[in-house]
Amino acid sequence: MKLIIFISALFIAVGCSTLMLQPADFSWPVETVLTVKDNGFVSEERHTFDLNVKPIFFEEFNDSNSVAGKEIRIIRDKAGHYYFTGAGFKNIYMFMPIEGGLVLEDKISISDSLALQKPAFNQKPAYVELIDGTNKYLVTGNEIVRAK
Amino acid sequence: MKAKMFLSVLLFLIMNALIVAQSDYETLQSFKSQYKQIEESIKSASSVDECTAISEKINNLRSDFVDNKTFLDKSLYPENFESAFTKIENALETKKTDLTQIGALTTQVGTLQTQVTELNQKNEELIKQINELMVKSEKDRATITQLNRLVSQLRGNINQRDLLVRDLVDSLLVEFIKTPQNLNQKEAQAIISKVNKGNLFYNIERTIADNIQFTKVTQMTPGDFSQMKKQHRDFDKVWNQIGPRLSSVYLSKKQKKSEIAQIDSLFVEWSSQINNEIWKSIHRQFLEKEINLIPFNNSDQFVSSVSAFIDNEIKNLDVKSREESENTFLAFIDSVYSKTVEKEWVPILFENNMMTQAEKDIIDAKIEVWKKEAGPSYSYWGYIIVGAIIIFVVAYMFQKKKKPAIKAD
Numbered sequence: 001m002k003l004i005i006f007i008s009a010l011f012i013a014v015g016c017s018t019l020m021l022q023p024a025d026f027s028w029p030v031e032t033v034l035t036v037k038d039n040g041f042v043s044e045e046r047h048t049f050d051l052n053v054k055p056i057f058f059e060e061f062n063d064s065n066s067v068a069g070k071e072i073r074i075i076r077d078k079a080g081h082y083y084f085t086g087a088g089f090k091n092i093y094m095f096m097p098i099e100g101g102l103v104l105e106d107k108i109s110i111s112d113s114l115a116l117q118k119p120a121f122n123q124k125p126a127y128v129e130l131i132d133g134t135n136k137y138l139v140t141g142n143e144i145v146r147a148k
Numbered sequence: 149m150k151a152k153m154f155l156s157v158l159l160f161l162i163m164n165a166l167i168v169a170q171s172d173y174e175t176l177q178s179f180k181s182q183y184k185q186i187e188e189s190i191k192s193a194s195s196v197d198e199c200t201a202i203s204e205k206i207n208n209l210r211s212d213f214v215d216n217k218t219f220l221d222k223s224l225y226p227e228n229f230e231s232a233f234t235k236i237e238n239a240l241e242t243k244k245t246d247l248t249q250i251g252a253l254t255t256q257v258g259t260l261q262t263q264v265t266e267l268n269q270k271n272e273e274l275i276k277q278i279n280e281l282m283v284k285s286e287k288d289r290a291t292i293t294q295l296n297r298l299v300s301q302l303r304g305n306i307n308q309r310d311l312l313v314r315d316l317v318d319s320l321l322v323e324f325i326k327t328p329q330n331l332n333q334k335e336a337q338a339i340i341s342k343v344n345k346g347n348l349f350y351n352i353e354r355t356i357a358d359n360i361q362f363t364k365v366t367q368m369t370p371g372d373f374s375q376m377k378k379q380h381r382d383f384d385k386v387w388n389q390i391g392p393r394l395s396s397v398y399l400s401k402k403q404k405k406s407e408i409a410q411i412d413s414l415f416v417e418w419s420s421q422i423n424n425e426i427w428k429s430i431h432r433q434f435l436e437k438e439i440n441l442i443p444f445n446n447s448d449q450f451v452s453s454v455s456a457f458i459d460n461e462i463k464n465l466d467v468k469s470r471e472e473s474e475n476t477f478l479a480f481i482d483s484v485y486s487k488t489v490e491k492e493w494v495p496i497l498f499e500n501n502m503m504t505q506a507e508k509d510i511i512d513a514k515i516e517v518w519k520k521e522a523g524p525s526y527s528y529w530g531y532i533i534v535g536a537i538i539i540f541v542v543a544y545m546f547q548k549k550k551k552p553a554i555k556a557d
Contacts (some may be wrong), residue, residue, distance in 0.1 A: 029222030030172045046225055073173075120171030131171060 026080035030123035036067045036073065044074070051102070056084055056093055059107070075121035077128050081105065083139060085130065088115045094129065094142060106142035175296050179213050183232065190239050192334055199244045206236055239336050244256040264316070264351055271358055274302040278365050299366045306362055309380055313355045316348060317386050336397045343394070349407045352387070356414040363425045370492040374428050377500050380422060384415050423502060437479045447503040451510050458514045462521050473522045481515065 014097035034042035048146035053072055058064035072086045082102055084093040091109050110116065110130070122129040129147075130137040136147040186209065189202050210233055213220060221228040227235065278464065281295045319342075331339065343349070362368075368376070391408060398404035419531075425446050434441045441457050444450040465473055497503035 030176055033173060049202065120173050124173040 006027070024080070025078050026076050027078040027123050028076045029123055030125070031073050031075040034072055036070050036072060038068045040064065040067055043074060053084070059087055059093070060091060073119060073121055075123060075128055079141070081141065083121060083128055085116060085119050085121070087117060087119060089119070090115050092139060108139065108142060108144045110144065111136060172219060175216055175219070179216070179220060182209050183236065186236055186241070190236065190243050192332070193243055193247065194334070194338065196247050199240055199247065201407070202240055206233065206240065247502070264312045265304050266310055267312070268354055271302060271305050271309065271490060273297055274305065275358070275361055275365060278302065295367065302362065302366070303372070305444060306358055310355055310359070313351045314383060314386065316351060317390065331397060339397050349404070350409065352411050356411070356418045360418055360421045361422055368425065368429065370496055372497065373422060373429070374496050376422055377496070380415070380418055387411065388416060426493070426496065426502070430489060433484050433488050437483050439476070439480055439484060447497065447507050450503070451507050454511050455514050458518045462518060465522055477522045485515070
């Protein structure tokens with residue numbers, strides 16, 4: 001009886017385990033800078049995706065009507081997070097992919113008062129770097145550290 | 149002193165901060181922009197010296213960005229750092245080769261141009277002399293010899309000049325092949341200056357006009373026509389390649405565009421002139437043997453004319469004497485059709501799609517019918533055969549009689 005229970009438990013354990021493909025590296029070597037179209041979408045050609053970014057602008061500026069022509073900067077880190085920001089933003093938006101879209105994981109505040117002027121993401125081996133003029137920030141997951 | 153040191157350190161820190169705060173995206177854009185500028189300058193380079201300067205720029209770009217090689221390897225998708233440089237270095241090498249070749253061709257074109265001008269003058273003089281001799285009322289032996297000599301000289305000159313003009317056109321074609329379909333202003337200007345330098349339009353017009361004139365003032369052989377047809381075909385093919393592109397180069401120049409259109413129509417005129425002269429020459433073959441065919445100017449008319457003549461001959465068999473009909477038949481077949489037309493002219497007609505096998509079959513069928521009706525009587529052959537048998541028998545008997553008898557011991 002014990003043997004039967006053991007074998008059943010073994011089968012159930014094997015059946016329930018998740019198939020994992022690891023390790024993986026989702027990082028982009030360079031950020032992509034995209035211009036928002038009239039319909040609020042941006043099209044990324046190298047990594048081929050189309051995405052509606054209006055909700056980010058609404059979240060940041062409470063306005064999603066005047067987004068056409070604005071630039072948004074995107075980069076993906078090794079873990080697969082997508083980081084979004086742009087000129088005039090005070091936050092970095094960190095997303096993770098889900099079926100049919102991206103879901104916000106964290107909104108990383110950079111400054112309560114000053115907006116980014118000329119932001120740019122750089123991919124570094126252990127983190128994503130955000131530079132804005134002479135200011136430099138290191139982003140790892142939802143943590144942000146101002147670099148000296 | 150302390151203040152100076154403080155300032156230096158501050159400046160160093162500011163500079164360092166600025167250098168460190170470099171966006172990878174901007175680095176990539178800067179590389180791409182300089183790379184594109186080099187690509188453009190390769191495309192528009194017009195001398196080997198320019199290529200040398202570009203080569204220097206490529207080396208500078210490489211050394212400026214070599215520290216970012218790892219980053220660029222990943223970011224220059226689908227290229228990488230090395231393949232991007234290999235690509236522009238290869239493009240530069242190809243351009244250098246092209247420019248060297250074009251340089252050599254330009255020198256060659258200069259020489260060709262002088263030769264063409266000299267030949268144009270000579271040919272003009274020759275055509276004038278030939279025309280004078282043609283209208284001379286008394287054509288003595290000396291005149292005819294001189295005429296033949298001049299015609300032969302003119303033929304040689306025209307061929308030589310055609311080849312030279314072809315070379316001029318070919319050199320332009322090489323230039324067109326190496327430039328993109330949509331020329332920029334600099335490229336278009338280079339083509340225009342080459343066209344002007346080679347006096348291209350005038351020389352092409354002159355070449356065609358002289359060829360047309362040559363067919364008019366001389367009696368050409370089937371071989372001459374065959375050669376001229378080939379010349380026309382080859383030249384027309386090359387012109388069809390450069391004509392439309394020259395039109396786009398001279399888009400805004402009305403006069404030049406009309407010259408191009410004029411050359412187009414001259415090519416058509418040249419072709420139809422050769423064809424006309426071929427049909428006239430065939431007609432002349434029959435006339436020389438007093439066979440009056442209705443003049444023809446194409447294969448359809450030729451078949452109709454021959455058919456009408458044969459039908460008429462068959463119809464008149466009862467009216468004309470047998471001997472007269474047979475003489476006409478023999479003159480038509482033996483002296484003209486089989487001897488020259490079928491052997492020498494029909495192959496040219498076939499070769500240049502001026503006549504089909506089906507059309508020739510119609511003529512052959514007509515001749516077969518005519519042969520049965522009016523061909524030499526078979527009774528003649530009968531007499532000849534009987535005569536030959538009699539001669540053979542007599543000769544045999546005569547031989548037998550002459551042989552000495554052998555007596556047995």
